Amino acid sequence: xxxxxxxxxxxxxxxxxxxxxxxxxxxxxxxxxxxxxxxxxxxxxxxxxxxxxxxxxxxxxxxxxxxxxxxxxxxxxxxxxxxxxxxxxxxxxxxxxxxxxxxxxxxxxxxxxxxxxxxxxxxxxxxxxxxxxxxxxxxxxxxxxxxxxxxxxxxxxxxxxxxxxxxxxxxxxxxxxxxxxxxxxxxxxxxxxxxxxxxxxxxxxxxxxxxxxxxxxxxxxxxxxxxxxxxxxxxxxxxxxxxxxxxxxxxxxxxxxxxxxxxxxxxxxxxxxxxxxxxxxxxxxxxxxxxxxxxxxxxxxxxxxxxxxxxxxxxxxxxxxxxxxxxxxxxxxxxxxxxxxxxxxxxxxxxxxxxxxxxxxxxxxxxxxxxxxxxxxxxxxxxxxxxxxxxxx
Numbered sequence: 001x002x003x004x005x006x007x008x009x010x011x012x013x014x015x016x017x018x019x020x021x022x023x024x025x026x027x028x029x030x031x032x033x034x035x036x037x038x039x040x041x042x043x044x045x046x047x048x049x050x051x052x053x054x055x056x057x058x059x060x061x062x063x064x065x066x067x068x069x070x071x072x073x074x075x076x077x078x079x080x081x082x083x084x085x086x087x088x089x090x091x092x093x094x095x096x097x098x099x100x101x102x103x104x105x106x107x108x109x110x111x112x113x114x115x116x117x118x119x120x121x122x123x124x125x126x127x128x129x130x131x132x133x134x135x136x137x138x139x140x141x142x143x144x145x146x147x148x149x150x151x152x153x154x155x156x157x158x159x160x161x162x163x164x165x166x167x168x169x170x171x172x173x174x175x176x177x178x179x180x181x182x183x184x185x186x187x188x189x190x191x192x193x194x195x196x197x198x199x200x201x202x203x204x205x206x207x208x209x210x211x212x213x214x215x216x217x218x219x220x221x222x223x224x225x226x227x228x229x230x231x232x233x234x235x236x237x238x239x240x241x242x243x244x245x246x247x248x249x250x251x252x253x254x255x256x257x258x259x260x261x262x263x264x265x266x267x268x269x270x271x272x273x274x275x276x277x278x279x280x281x282x283x284x285x286x287x288x289x290x291x292x293x294x295x296x297x298x299x300x301x302x303x304x305x306x307x308x309x310x311x312x313x314x315x316x317x318x319x320x321x322x323x324x325x326x327x328x329x330x331x332x333x334x335x336x337x338x339x340x341x342x343x344x345x346x347x348x349x350x351x352x353x354x355x356x357x358x359x360x361x362x363x364x365x366x367x368x369x370x371x372x373x374x375x376x377x378x379x380x381x382x383x384x385x386x387x388x389x390x391x392x393x
Contacts, residue, residue: 051257052208053115055191056130059170060119061182062195064128065220067204068118071211073134076111078211078260106142108133114173119196122220126165128178128186136172143167146177156188199252203272206334210259210266217253238302239293243278243285247335250274263342270336283330286337290326298323312352318345 051071060067094100100109114134120127139157143150148159148167158168166183168176170191178186185195194201203215226249233245248254254271273279293301298320299309308316318341325339 051210051213052205053117053132054194056115056117056132056174057196057201057204058189058191058194059130059174059176059178059186060117060128060194060196061121061178061185062197063121063123064119064196064200065121066119066214066216067196067200068120068214069204069208069212070116072110072113072116074211075260102145103142106137106145108135108137108142112137124179124181126179128176128182131175131177133173133175139169139172142175153187158183158187199272203253203255203270203334206270206272206331206336207255207257207268209268210257212259213255213257215253215255218251239286239289241282241285241289243282244271244335247271247273247278247282250278252333260343263344264340265343265346266338266340268336268338270334273333273335276333279330279333279335283328283335286335287328290328294323294326312349312356314345314352315349318349321345 051069053069056069057067096110103109103112112133112135114132116132117130118127119129140150143159146159146161146165146167148161148165151158151160156168158166160166164180166178166180166187168183168187170176176186189195196204197217200215200217203217204213207213207215229245229249232240233242248271250273252272252274254269256269257267259266271282273282293303296305298316299305301319301323304319308319322339322341325341327338329336329338
């Protein structure tokens with residue numbers, strides 16, 4: 001992870017398959033994912049809604065293909081996340097200290113961030129990032145945090161950092177960071193008008209059910225993804241029914257959402273099909289598939305049974321809880337699978353697995369035997385003598 005001194009550009013979050021430095025806003029996203037270790041990283045990035053912020057979506061360009069939204073305030077104030085942060089700070093330094101120190105000159109800290117919305121597309125290495133704060137701040141000082149130079153367009157002020165990123169402030173509580181090519185489209189626009197496609201708008205509405213959600217249109221998927229779907233259809237992959245595969249192949253997009261509600265973790269995965277008829281067929285087939293798997297013991301589940309049959313009972317109980325919670329629903333052409341599980345059960349499963357690892361440590365293999373040096377082989381009998389023979393006297 002890059003330090004703030006290495007690069008202060010606020011929006012260089014690399015798109016999938018591209019490299020890039022990790023500046024402040026990218027570090028905030030990554031930092032949130034790293035709090036509490038791998039288990040909470042899974043939590044952050046698996047995952048009429050209060051999580052659908054139309055004003056922030058208005059500052060995404062028309063060519064946006066993926067939208068990521070994070071309710072930072074609600075996540076940081078979640079009991080489970082607070083417990084995780086306390087566990088980290090009890091052993092190490094505050095994971096947010098560096099970020100807070102850098103934001104301090106602007107009178108801000110990470111706890112003052114309300115929400116972040118990120119827009120990405122395949123054609124650009126740099127996303128557009130909109131950040132809403134819970135209070136107003138000194139815009140010039142925040143621009144200085146990013147080492148951005150003040151510019152003017154008429155009577156409007158904006159800032160440009162050393163990498164060419166453009167920063168502007170639509171309100172006294174919002175920051176937008178964007179690449180140069182998106183600036184003219186977004187700067188000083190009407191915040192009531194959305195530029196993203198109607199399909200992506202619809203997906204955003206349907207997926208915005210949790211503190212973290214993602215919506216993406218079909219164009220973001222690589223071509224090999226669809227070739228893999230054909231192979232999955234031939235091989236009859238568990239839960240991937242032929243009807244569901246057909247729906248995904250012709251889908252307009254999809255997304256997922258996650259929400260932590262006390263000790264309960266909820267999630268949903270949705271696919272927007274090409275028409276209601278295909279979505280109806282996929283819904284019926286997937287419900288049947290899930291109901292059939294629920295009738296079996298988790299050890300006999302077609303997807304995870306073989307992998308968990310020898311694991312501790314707590315692990316099998318966790319997967320049973322997850323399997324029993326799965327449900328399928330449909331809204332028009334969108335088919336959604338939802339589920340939930342308790343973090344208490346995750347902790348028990350993890351503890352049981354860790355104890356099992358201690359009880360059955362990995363085998364210790366002996367060191368290889370030392371190399372034994374052997375004498376060189378004797379000369380062959382028919383070898384020619386070296387030099388002249390000595391005649392006896």
